[in-house]
Amino acid sequence: MNEKVGLMMSRVSFLIIWLGLIVYSVFLAPDGNGSYLSDLLTLNDPDAGLLAMFSLLGVFPAVFAILLLRNDSGSVPAWPFVLGSFVLGAFSLLPYFILNKNKERSNRTPNKVRKFLQSRGLSIVLIGLAFGLMVYGLFAGEATIYQKAFLESNFVHVMTIDFLVLTGLSIVALRDRDGVAGWIGLLPIIGPLSLVITKNGKERKHA
Template identity: 30%
Template sequence: MVRKIAFGLLWLGLVVYAFFLAPPEQPGTLELIKNLSLGQWEGIKPLVIALFNIMGIWPLIYSGVLFIDGRGQKIPAWLFAIPSFAVGAFALLPYLALREPNNEFVGKKNILLKLLDSRVTGFVLIVGTVILVAYGLKGGDWGSFVQEWQTNRFIHVMSLDFCLLSLLFPALLGDDMARRGWKNSQFFWLIALIPLFGPLIYLSVRPPLQEVGVESISNQPVAN
């Protein structure tokens, strides 16, 4: 219950901060978002381009554990995973508040789960992220970015969202490792403490999820 309350309060605090305490919204924000989404990047700073696109990779990272975790939840994971592509932690925090601990996987993996569970998916995401980070760092102007972070609500909240997504991943990591029979506390903390690339490395090296048929569980002998 403490965990649920903590995530709920964090979500409420994020909403209040984003709409009432963050820097004011600047003219042209909707046009900026449209151009970023359509790949019309002329005149947009590389760091903003890189951050915006990385915010599209984060939901894919979370989907790699969220849809599997959701198999054992009363609430459907897709209700939160899909909106997270648009609003990030604003959509994922309610799921973290409502979910129950789930360290088992029962049933068969469908096509989506097989894709999300594949190490190839993790590797592809790493390559894409490395390209984006290199692009942003090579042509980025940190002084200009900091100024925009201080004055532009969109840039400010997007940066905050990135930080929150980095901090929240361990909330799902432990159960995902347990579902795979992987007990390694040192590796858990290594992944948890490396922002962005820690979760990406995890998706690329974790053991495949073993399918367990419901019928096999129901046929297990009951201990007297």
């Protein structure tokens, strides 16, 4: 009974976060965009920090493909939500965490796709890409420009919050799917994928 209550509370929490994110993005976040959005989309000399964050949001959905599609056997198929996250980020993934229930059924993910998602090489490539983007953004970007964009641009403001929510969801996915937790999960993209590599390595040794 306590487990059912805990699961219900968790799903209600995700619902509150999802609705709060929508309301905040529409009504409370800055309502302008200036040239920040167009500069990013056209690569018209955007600030390195903004470009790095924008690019990392393109990497994160691939991380969730690894976390959620290796074993897509819940009550709700994960792939539509993962696919939607390439455009909508956490706005697409949160409904999955709200609706999905653990269920004993066969894995929906085809074996070839599952093996690709579980491959060490894929995780290493994504870790390297994320690390390169983070270093580029931190050392080539201007903190004052990012701060100004965060306060003025709806797109920059929302994408930054979206990135933080995705980081939290990746930790939840690891905990629920793999029973893996740790502070390293707080390191976006790199932390969760490092834990996946470690877990897969241990499973191969014991196979």
